[in-house]
Amino acid sequence: MATTSRRRGRGHDPESVLSAAVGVFNERGYDGTSMEDLARALGVTKSAIYYHVPGKEQLLARALDRALDGLFEVVADQRAATGPAIERLSWVVRHSVRVLVERLPYVTLLLRVRGNSATEVAALERRREFDRFVAALVKEAAAAGQIRAGLDPALVTRLLFGTVNSITEWYQPGRGTADDLADALLAMAFDGLRV
Amino acid sequence: MATTSRRRGRGHDPESVLSAAVGVFNERGYDGTSMEDLARALGVTKSAIYYHVPGKEQLLARALDRALDGLFEVVADQRAATGPAIERLSWVVRHSVRVLVERLPYVTLLLRVRGNSATEVAALERRREFDRFVAALVKEAAAAGQIRAGLDPALVTRLLFGTVNSITEWYQPGRGTADDLADALLAMAFDGLRV
DNA sequence: ATGTTTACCGAACATTCGGTCAGTTGACAA
DNA sequence: TTGTCAACTGACCGAATGTTCGGTAAACAT
Numbered sequence: 001m002a003t004t005s006r007r008r009g010r011g012h013d014p015e016s017v018l019s020a021a022v023g024v025f026n027e028r029g030y031d032g033t034s035m036e037d038l039a040r041a042l043g044v045t046k047s048a049i050y051y052h053v054p055g056k057e058q059l060l061a062r063a064l065d066r067a068l069d070g071l072f073e074v075v076a077d078q079r080a081a082t083g084p085a086i087e088r089l090s091w092v093v094r095h096s097v098r099v100l101v102e103r104l105p106y107v108t109l110l111l112r113v114r115g116n117s118a119t120e121v122a123a124l125e126r127r128r129e130f131d132r133f134v135a136a137l138v139k140e141a142a143a144a145g146q147i148r149a150g151l152d153p154a155l156v157t158r159l160l161f162g163t164v165n166s167i168t169e170w171y172q173p174g175r176g177t178a179d180d181l182a183d184a185l186l187a188m189a190f191d192g193l194r195v
Numbered sequence: 196m197a198t199t200s201r202r203r204g205r206g207h208d209p210e211s212v213l214s215a216a217v218g219v220f221n222e223r224g225y226d227g228t229s230m231e232d233l234a235r236a237l238g239v240t241k242s243a244i245y246y247h248v249p250g251k252e253q254l255l256a257r258a259l260d261r262a263l264d265g266l267f268e269v270v271a272d273q274r275a276a277t278g279p280a281i282e283r284l285s286w287v288v289r290h291s292v293r294v295l296v297e298r299l300p301y302v303t304l305l306l307r308v309r310g311n312s313a314t315e316v317a318a319l320e321r322r323r324e325f326d327r328f329v330a331a332l333v334k335e336a337a338a339a340g341q342i343r344a345g346l347d348p349a350l351v352t353r354l355l356f357g358t359v360n361s362i363t364e365w366y367q368p369g370r371g372t373a374d375d376l377a378d379a380l381l382a383m384a385f386d387g388l389r390v
Numbered sequence: 391a392t393g394t395t396t397a398c399c400g401a402a403c404a405t406t407c408g409g410t411c412a413g414t415t416g417a418c419a420a
Numbered sequence: 421t422t423g424t425c426a427a428c429t430g431a432c433c434g435a436a437t438g439t440t441c442g443g444t445a446a447a448c449a450t
Contacts, residue, residue: 011426028309029226029311031226032311036407036408045428045429046408047410047428047429048427050408051427051428055409056409114222114223114227116224148388151388155371155376156388158365159358160383161361162357162360162364162365165361166356166357167357169360170353170357185354187343188351188354188384188387189387189388190389192343192383192384192387193343194342194386195341195342195344206396207397229436229437229438230437230438231436231437239398240398240399243398245439245440246397251438252438
């Protein structure tokens with residue numbers, strides 16, 4: 001087993017603190033987590049945390065960036081920009097699911113942000129930018145007649161990414177690969193449950 | 196316009212306090228909301244709130260019960276127990292969407308609960324009971340060959356109700372009826388987006 | 391006019407919050 | 421053996437937290 005989060009013997013670093021913090025944030029909620037809670041989870045005192053990181057809100061900011069960077073890598077990819085719109089949409093959904101699974105705790109945290117601070121507002125704005133990209137893609141696929149008629153593209157976007165994002169509510173690491181998850185999700189959303 | 200939340204002239208009651216509180220809880224999160232925030236939203240001082248309700252956690256408990264009662268009415272209905280499994284599932288989805296829309300702020304609050312207190316743990320347990328009912332329904336439909344083969348029923352349950360629950364993240368009252376919403380959701384999930 | 395009730399205010403409460411800082415510890419270098 | 425330094429502790433700070441309580445102004449009842 002590799003020591004990914006600790007150096008040698010005892011001792012933390014900014015990365016291990018962030019990793020543990022995000023875990024606790026997702027258990028208790030960001031506002032519901034005290035620095036005392038974090039310290040307990042790390043096995044140190046509160047003040048030790050401030051040796052490694054500047055404070056609570058910085059932990060949140062770094063975590064949210066990690067989630068958003070992953071999502072923006074998806075929409076910035078060449079394969080999100082070439083081919084039939086429906087295929088591009090399918091590709092973006094599949095790889096959003098992958099990012100969500102790979103960076104599960106960070107994305108989970110992102111999806112619970114409500115804009116309580118400047119940090120959260122900034123994250124919400126970046127997230128909306130991602131949403132706008134996907135919405136444009138769905139609209140394009142609908143205009144090209146690649147999506148069932150009579151469905152509002154804006155509504156489809158929200159339902160589709162509502163489904164994707166709901167994964168953070170129940171997915172447990174190790175139970176099925178990201179690809180299998182994406183297969184099932186795309187089978188339901190693109191081809192339907194009914195036989 | 197009917198005065199639903201105030202009696203006559205100025206003055207609040209337990210109902211108007213609950214209604215306002217749930218609104219603020221959903222904006223800032225339960226833990227992110229102080230009694231001072233609530234008081235400001237109500238236009239009174241903190242102490243006035245305690246004249247109408249026993250405290251912050253009781254407000255949460257009452258709100259969560261309102262959401263859960265609505266969902267249990269759906270699964271307790273006769274129409275959730277008779278007919279082909281796929282039709283019962285469709286009916287439960289449609290009316291869960293209706294409850295979600297009718298009691299939007301209460302259900303929104305419910306879906307964000309993480310178990311930070313005894314109140315929250317109790318709500319989570321009731322919610323899991325609802326989930327188990329739906330999971331059994333999906334399993335039945337799959338066993339009856341009414342759902343596309345190769346899809347794990349447990350996974351389908353989570354994706355399906357992930358989609359339903361995601362509605363609380365973006366639905367705005369007045370923009371489309373609950374029935375139209377359910378139509379679109381069922382069209383996507385049951386028949387698929389692709390033409 | 392008098393008493394009662396309803397709905398509220400202002401001050402205070404014990405506790406917890408995020409954060410600071412002077413000092414300690416133990417591993418390693420010279 | 422001594423000095424250095426990364427990593428941490430423990431005591432503490434001011435502010436904010438949820439809640440309590442004594443008082444009170446206005447509406448209503450008698």
